[in-house]
Amino acid sequence: MNKNFLKLIGIVALTALAQGARSELKWEQTSVDLKPALGDKQAVAHFKYENVGKTPVHFKSVHASCGCTTAQTQNEQVAPGEKGEIIATFNIGGRTGTQVKTVTVQTDDPDTALATTVLTLKAVITPLLELQPALVYWQNGEEPKPKIITAKANKDAAIRKLDVASSSPDFTAKVDAGSAPNEFKISVRPRDTTKAVYATLSIKPDSPANAANIFAVAARVLPPAPTAAPASTPAIKSTLSTIRHDLATPAPTVASPSQ
């Protein structure tokens, strides 16, 4: 009985010693909410930590969830009592809306639960300009009526005017005020719909703070619809397959839907 009791005390004492000697990285926060300014190219999150244990901590790996995010440690080793941070840089690119990216950090902590930490970076990206649709197209031979692209400018961007330039003289574009504040209607029209043509429409807001931001949409006159082939050919099969898969897709010989 006494022997068992002494064994128990010994185990408890050893465990307490091991706990006291162990390393432990304590994070100030593992989740960061970012609100990048309009037109920002990057969002940077700082995840601060401190080694509150008694032994050094080594970073084994720091891995971001996507290629759009990079993460850097200041040192590979964190001494007891030392503070530092992992800097996660999210390259916004053309992304919009709420973006959640993670960085997984692995240390040499023997406790597997503490060895892996997932840091979360959340960024809400407000677009400067929302364009819809990003494509207007006409079937070959369709009446060359104008089609409208709606541009909604961010209310904080103070955009009063849009300049639209077509990469091809085959299309003309005109900008009018939309039905709501900060809204524009871009009216696009092909000169001719008897030949397949394509243009990129570059849209430049007049906002001086965002002069570098140029947006683009596409305008096309499609090539003539493929002529009817014998029923057994792959061309017909693929057309039928398209109809089956999507009720809203018009048959190739029908004029394009309103966009």
Next chain:
Amino acid sequence: MPAIGEAIYFRNKVPWQSPIPASELVTVDQARSWGDSVIWVDARPDNEFERDHIPGAILLNEDRWNELLPQFLGQWSPEKQVVVYCSAQSCNASREVAKRLREEAQLKNVFVLDGGWEEWLKNKR
């Protein structure tokens, strides 16, 4: 009689085979069975695309969305199915790109490749 009328009116719109909703995943085998009527879209970063990609795939990622989207739309065709892929099952880029193609460009027949590039490589062998 109304049923006959409906049948005639919707004769070209009835899904005779099991339909594949535009928002769903497609397997490599399914996408391959569509043959030349598929436009492959690679939603991975530029460097991964440059390393290797599905033959004929068009690069369209969110890193350079504003630049790449018009280029893709110049090659798109309404009678084709668009199949978007990223690195693996766990990546989200293909779903995001597919969603934006449906919403912003208002394209139909946009699918996501189940398992992405990894799955393509497995099936290639």
